[in-house]
Amino acid sequence: MAGAEAADHNNGDREAVDAVIAKLAQKFGNRLVTSRAVRAQHANTVTWIDNQPPDAVVFPQGTEDVQEVVRLCAAARVPVIAFGTGTSLEGQVNAPRGGVSLDFRDMNRVLAVHAEDLDCVVEPGITRKQLNEHLRDQGVFFPIDPGADASLGGMAATRASGTNAVRYGTMKDNVLALKAVLANGEVMTTGRRAKKSSAGYDLTRLLVGSEGTLGIITELTLRLSGIPEAISGGVCPFPSVEACCRATIMTIQSGIPVARIELLDVLQVRAVNSYSKLGLPETPMLFLEFHGTDASVAEQSERFGEIAKELGGGPFDWALRAEDRTRLWQARHDAALSCKTLRPGAHIVATDVCVPISRLAECVVETQRDIADSRLMAPIVGHVGDGNFHLTLLVDMDDADEVARAQALSQRLVDRSLAMDGTCTGEHGVGQGKMKYLKAEHGEPALAAMRALKRALDPLDILNPGKIVALS
Amino acid sequence: MAGAEAADHNNGDREAVDAVIAKLAQKFGNRLVTSRAVRAQHANTVTWIDNQPPDAVVFPQGTEDVQEVVRLCAAARVPVIAFGTGTSLEGQVNAPRGGVSLDFRDMNRVLAVHAEDLDCVVEPGITRKQLNEHLRDQGVFFPIDPGADASLGGMAATRASGTNAVRYGTMKDNVLALKAVLANGEVMTTGRRAKKSSAGYDLTRLLVGSEGTLGIITELTLRLSGIPEAISGGVCPFPSVEACCRATIMTIQSGIPVARIELLDVLQVRAVNSYSKLGLPETPMLFLEFHGTDASVAEQSERFGEIAKELGGGPFDWALRAEDRTRLWQARHDAALSCKTLRPGAHIVATDVCVPISRLAECVVETQRDIADSRLMAPIVGHVGDGNFHLTLLVDMDDADEVARAQALSQRLVDRSLAMDGTCTGEHGVGQGKMKYLKAEHGEPALAAMRALKRALDPLDILNPGKIVALS
Numbered sequence: 001m002a003g004a005e006a007a008d009h010n011n012g013d014r015e016a017v018d019a020v021i022a023k024l025a026q027k028f029g030n031r032l033v034t035s036r037a038v039r040a041q042h043a044n045t046v047t048w049i050d051n052q053p054p055d056a057v058v059f060p061q062g063t064e065d066v067q068e069v070v071r072l073c074a075a076a077r078v079p080v081i082a083f084g085t086g087t088s089l090e091g092q093v094n095a096p097r098g099g100v101s102l103d104f105r106d107m108n109r110v111l112a113v114h115a116e117d118l119d120c121v122v123e124p125g126i127t128r129k130q131l132n133e134h135l136r137d138q139g140v141f142f143p144i145d146p147g148a149d150a151s152l153g154g155m156a157a158t159r160a161s162g163t164n165a166v167r168y169g170t171m172k173d174n175v176l177a178l179k180a181v182l183a184n185g186e187v188m189t190t191g192r193r194a195k196k197s198s199a200g201y202d203l204t205r206l207l208v209g210s211e212g213t214l215g216i217i218t219e220l221t222l223r224l225s226g227i228p229e230a231i232s233g234g235v236c237p238f239p240s241v242e243a244c245c246r247a248t249i250m251t252i253q254s255g256i257p258v259a260r261i262e263l264l265d266v267l268q269v270r271a272v273n274s275y276s277k278l279g280l281p282e283t284p285m286l287f288l289e290f291h292g293t294d295a296s297v298a299e300q301s302e303r304f305g306e307i308a309k310e311l312g313g314g315p316f317d318w319a320l321r322a323e324d325r326t327r328l329w330q331a332r333h334d335a336a337l338s339c340k341t342l343r344p345g346a347h348i349v350a351t352d353v354c355v356p357i358s359r360l361a362e363c364v365v366e367t368q369r370d371i372a373d374s375r376l377m378a379p380i381v382g383h384v385g386d387g388n389f390h391l392t393l394l395v396d397m398d399d400a401d402e403v404a405r406a407q408a409l410s411q412r413l414v415d416r417s418l419a420m421d422g423t424c425t426g427e428h429g430v431g432q433g434k435m436k437y438l439k440a441e442h443g444e445p446a447l448a449a450m451r452a453l454k455r456a457l458d459p460l461d462i463l464n465p466g467k468i469v470a471l472s
Numbered sequence: 473m474a475g476a477e478a479a480d481h482n483n484g485d486r487e488a489v490d491a492v493i494a495k496l497a498q499k500f501g502n503r504l505v506t507s508r509a510v511r512a513q514h515a516n517t518v519t520w521i522d523n524q525p526p527d528a529v530v531f532p533q534g535t536e537d538v539q540e541v542v543r544l545c546a547a548a549r550v551p552v553i554a555f556g557t558g559t560s561l562e563g564q565v566n567a568p569r570g571g572v573s574l575d576f577r578d579m580n581r582v583l584a585v586h587a588e589d590l591d592c593v594v595e596p597g598i599t600r601k602q603l604n605e606h607l608r609d610q611g612v613f614f615p616i617d618p619g620a621d622a623s624l625g626g627m628a629a630t631r632a633s634g635t636n637a638v639r640y641g642t643m644k645d646n647v648l649a650l651k652a653v654l655a656n657g658e659v660m661t662t663g664r665r666a667k668k669s670s671a672g673y674d675l676t677r678l679l680v681g682s683e684g685t686l687g688i689i690t691e692l693t694l695r696l697s698g699i700p701e702a703i704s705g706g707v708c709p710f711p712s713v714e715a716c717c718r719a720t721i722m723t724i725q726s727g728i729p730v731a732r733i734e735l736l737d738v739l740q741v742r743a744v745n746s747y748s749k750l751g752l753p754e755t756p757m758l759f760l761e762f763h764g765t766d767a768s769v770a771e772q773s774e775r776f777g778e779i780a781k782e783l784g785g786g787p788f789d790w791a792l793r794a795e796d797r798t799r800l801w802q803a804r805h806d807a808a809l810s811c812k813t814l815r816p817g818a819h820i821v822a823t824d825v826c827v828p829i830s831r832l833a834e835c836v837v838e839t840q841r842d843i844a845d846s847r848l849m850a851p852i853v854g855h856v857g858d859g860n861f862h863l864t865l866l867v868d869m870d871d872a873d874e875v876a877r878a879q880a881l882s883q884r885l886v887d888r889s890l891a892m893d894g895t896c897t898g899e900h901g902v903g904q905g906k907m908k909y910l911k912a913e914h915g916e917p918a919l920a921a922m923r924a925l926k927r928a929l930d931p932l933d934i935l936n937p938g939k940i941v942a943l944s
Binding site: 114115116117118119139158159160161165169170172173182186187188189190191192193194195196197198199200201202203205206208209210214225226228229249252253254255257291292293295296299354355356357358386387388417418421422423424425426427428429430434437438441442443445446448449450452453454455456457468469 | 586587588589590591611630631632633637641642644645654658659660661662663664665666667668669670671672673674675677678680681682686697698700701721724725726727729763764765767768771826827828829830858859860889890893894895896897898899900901902906909910913914915917918920921922924925926927928929940941
């Protein structure tokens, strides 16, 4: 679990690992670190899973460094785990079989910005805030915002999305091409800067969401968007979660190109009130944002206000000043943190599912009832335009019975989502934590296909082994 | 070449093929056809490639039928080629090693429409016009429009796009999930109806664009869009191709969500004038369409008009009546056909490339010069918002020297596109015709990865062999 002491583990072949570390030390000098503290920092996870630190951490400065590490590790059958900022939630950066963590901290350059083509080329270690800071003067931005200031490499590897996805899509839609080091040490490029292509298998999309198990991303070509001329937005109270979901469906169906539409349940509203001093009425809420021209954001906002009113919601005050809007979205980003105020000292376990939007209200309400019946505390916040919602479970990890109830609840949440034609994770990824759900979600033939793909591209199982699909 | 007589070919193992056909006849009765005429119809291609008919055609009525065919063929190592409407352009439906063509004509049902979720589930044989006819009453539509009334299965398999892609994306963006029969005869589902997921490798995107070489699609879950409340659009003349491209870049950069923006060069304008009696001035043109509310399409149109004027283009008359707009887009769809009026009797060879939009003008102008220098005739039409353009080569196939000049031109077109960080095909796919360009485009490591994926999912090489990547 998070915060646990880094412990030495059984690496299978200690001699092989030591030999690799010796060679890496020769090559990388002080860019190879084996201290216990640094290793422990590279095994963060926000689930039930124990921290499993790597044997060593290397800080590469270019694609060739990554090739060198992969080749040395491949020869000795030692695992290689790509690491961005460590903000993944399902044990993606853990090292269950030891090995070398590749920390991309130093590979954080913007290599090119093509504003006319609305694309840029970056190294994987740059974070989304650093990138948008760099882009701002050129009138463009990178829209994907998972909340954490994650690295672009990590966001691509986990197919991240977040609050803007309802309008701008997920990482799958915003990566044009990748450069990646394969398990054999060769460098593959998966595409070019053309906006579309039908020239063969979609290697870009195969790597996006593969969590470092098929190749290690060393360069990304990203699709950018123009900074909108005008932004409007605000909060809108509703009498029920159902009314929030109904308003969202009507908004999307009527073609309003909403940029963000976020659901907070009553408990989550209480938490953000307490943490961010928003003073909102304690009722289900939508946080909204509209992008466009002055005229179009006004029209979108007014139309949404009419929909809200029709459903007993509102009033919708959308003409916020920029600083009030910033404060609002900061509060939304701090939602998970804010939950701590509800139960100081509790451990946070974050999880997410995603269902067809027509089933969302039902899924959220059943889950709220299940939380209450389970005598647990878990505020809900959702990217409601995508049918995606998050539970922030507040758990006393010293209470074995409570832990068991929380784990059973998580299992039922996934079962409920799958029964509604949904997925066990909308945006957190599989890592170690959700591997157990993949068979129920995809069925055995699809899972066998995933294993076959993994074996085809990483026959020695050295790239982030024990994540997504297990070969051994 | 198109229209050539169906010829019998060397199938490797005639006995095996005959044995499979005998078993298929038992199972499928008159849904198995081996007549020369029907076989020839299943080997259409619009390139330089000879027609290569299959040994037999089966008309499946459900996924189980497809499984049966694949299992019989796999046991005898006989190829299986999926067939939609036969409108692909690069030999995708050819049978270079013989085998069984699976014609999805009878699998054309809409299985479900979920208007609230903006999705539907269909069989692969339904065409886009049939689907949109079915959907119309529910206020939703499927936006991808490659021109031809292609089947949805074929459109997914070739990663089709077309005029609406600038706003609505390509098939990659509009397929939520697939059901497919694998080479081992098992049925795989690649996803669920949730709008997004990060639950493992993206099998959906791996199959989209794989041209039937990794699995045979038997069901598609498609993303739909709301029918826009208002549509505006029209034609806008420009003094040059450069001005057309510059206007497109400024339009997209300024955030105008244009739904269609199509370039016609002077020769193409002459052709559509002749064929569709449009009476347009003979100068480079953009055809445009805007979707939104009444107010927003007016605003978008006016803003585009200002951009056009700034670049010496216009006037832009955007307030067309619906019937005039229909006539305009019909003319755009008939652009390839219209080229025949420029040189009656000539054979049409269609090809496409796609480059970053900032390089498009340069690429088109250099290509026009190359066409003239090569003493060839080839109007140009382009999905300019994507940087994607088409050449319609009008070739006298009896003139060997002209054929050689046209082939050399095609090679230079691809070289030019790749040199500009573009792709050898934006939307036509690889088939047989563009296999030779993939190494230059992707590099050997990516091509080796594609071969490894093919081998992993189709180790016997029975699914549409000899397309995209060659295993033998």
